[in-house]
Amino acid sequence: MGAVENALDNKEHRLPGEAVDILKSLATNWGDVLDPNELQVIRLKGAMTNQVFQIKWPTKTEDVSRKVLVRIYGEGVEVFFDRDDEIRTFEFMSKHGQGPRLLGRFPNGRIEEFIHARTLSASDLLDPEISALIASKMKEFHDLDMPGPKNVYLWERLRNWIRVAKSLSLPEEAEAFCLDKIEEEIPILEKEFSRAYQCIGFCHNDSQYGNIMIDEETNSITIIDYEYASYNPVAFDIANHFCEMAADYHTETPHILDFSKYPGLEERQRFVRIYLSYSGNEPSDDEVELLLQDVEKYTLVSHLFWGLWGIISEHVNEIDFAYIEYARQRFQQYWSRRPALLGSVGASSESVTDGSCAT
Template sequence: MVYAPIKPKKNDLNITGPNTVHIWDRLRNWLNAARRLCSYEEIKAINLDMIEKEISSLENDLSGKEERIGFCHNDLQYGNIMIEEETKMLTIIDYEYASFNPIAYDIANHFCEMAADYHTETPHILNYNKYPGDKPDSLEVENLLASIENYTLVSHLIWGLWGLISDHVNDTDFDYLEYAKQRFCQYWSRKVKAL
């Protein structure tokens, strides 16, 4: 399946505040929170000490390139996309993580979320065989897909840190630690290919 890029349009949203990228600050804030909450053993098992260097490296490699910045949902998984059956009208909900970021990051995160099935006995187990992306037909699509692939790394780091934090602060029936480990594992396995 090939995803065609949306033609650039003037941003009609009237959102106050600077339209600067927020993902790098969020990553660092969540890393600091994870460090405070995790035990020494957890920090070593997940290689959390290496994540700060990875964040800086990604920020350096990905920032400043020609990228479209826009107001992003930042948690665009299927549970936050509602489709009205009769009209097929789409409604996106749950904007608690929304901020300005590279649009490719939002798409990359959506692609990563396709690996999840939160309605199974093991909702924390991710199947990355469901990750989309075939050979593109045009240079524009190819460039977008390359940018998305790079921001997939950022998605894995942010939700890996979220999983670590959630493992310590949430008391729900979800294996946040296993989820975090999978996201970090995907980060390390895809890093060489993406960059």
């Protein structure tokens, strides 16, 4: 998950020595930095997987600074994704003008180009004009021809995560979150949702507002942070984006979700119609409705995905975030929405389908 908002912090020692060496070398090579050793380190708030810093140097041009981004990988989070895959994705996106350039790597992090654009806020996702730009950008992202196998990774990832969550959790925690029942749910969802007609594309899988930037001069959208990116059903990626409208990670209680902000039917229809129109062809009402139905069902998978992420993160990540409470809300939403979206398909007990399992 992404990072926005900053608080000044000039303590260079927060950065690994290898990173500082690369930064000073970059500044020296640029030639317009007043003093490569005089770097300002600004911690960016809101990241929930990595630590992210903006680095600034004064230049010979008054009121102009050189800036880069330093990303220090969170310890233990390799359970969520393959870092080598993420770097390959990052480099591919850079070459195709889809994101920041990679400027340097060190053992536990990297240095990226600083994009001169504004990171979105939670309220931006509810803005119809910005939402329309995101819909088009998401379709462009999904259509990328990423090298390698184009297999759906969602179900394998969920099976891995439930195993890890169960291995890390105390017995009472596993019971409280009904992890055994959730493990039974995954093959049910996979069978129910794996239809021949569904569209598979290269998905971001974490399209929350902190991972989306806008250049307000050109109205161009950039999607950043590709740690969770993989081929998946595009309906899952759209569903995940809709669910993120319930979140605001920059409040006093960043883990609290407000699902009353989940987009209404007209908003969802507008987003999906713009998404399907990106290639230049006007979609039929039936095409819009079919994708909308799939998106709604995949919100269930999004809840399981990030619920399991929350449980694992509680045990492996030291970032200050109420991961367990976040997970509780995602599971609660899963069980409460399941009857309406799946009916009695694979339901194992009344206590599960009435939403009481994760309370």
